[in-house]
Amino acid sequence: MTSVEEIKANVAASVDQAQRAVLGLQVVTEQLDESMAELRVTAIGSVPPTVLTAISLLDQARSRLEEASTLIRSATDSADAYRAIA
Numbered sequence: 234m235t236s237v238e239e240i241k242a243n244v245a246a247s248v249d250q251a252q253r254a255v256l257g258l259q260v261v262t263e264q265l266d267e268s269m270a271e272l273r274v275t276a277i278g279s280v281p282p283t284v285l286t287a288i289s290l291l292d293q294a295r296s297r298l299e300e301a302s303t304l305i306r307s308a309t310d311s312a313d314a315y316r317a318i319a
Contacts, residue, residue, distance in 0.1 A: 237319055244316040248309045258302045265295045 269291045276284045 240319050241316050244312050244319070248312050248316075251305050251309045251312075255302050255305050258298050258305075262295055262298050262302075265291050265298070269295075 269288050272284055272288050272291070276288075
């Protein structure tokens with residue numbers, strides 16, 4: 234049978250992994266921001282529809298990454314709460 238301390242250690246390890254994932258998502262989000270900025274600068278003066286589509290899709294991807302980060306943070310908060318009462 235797993236001890237309470239082992240459960241707490243496993244939850245802590247899971248929380249750490251999730252927090253590292255959030256950091257990775259932040260890096261990707263910053264890269265998407267740079268990509269969108271570059272496309273916007275490139276499109277100044279003539280805005281081909283395909284570039285607008287690309288910017289829109291990148292913005293949607295960025296929004297979903299933010300949503301994923303929020304969900305992960307909520308999950309880690311819940312896991313930490315469980316660890317506190319376990």
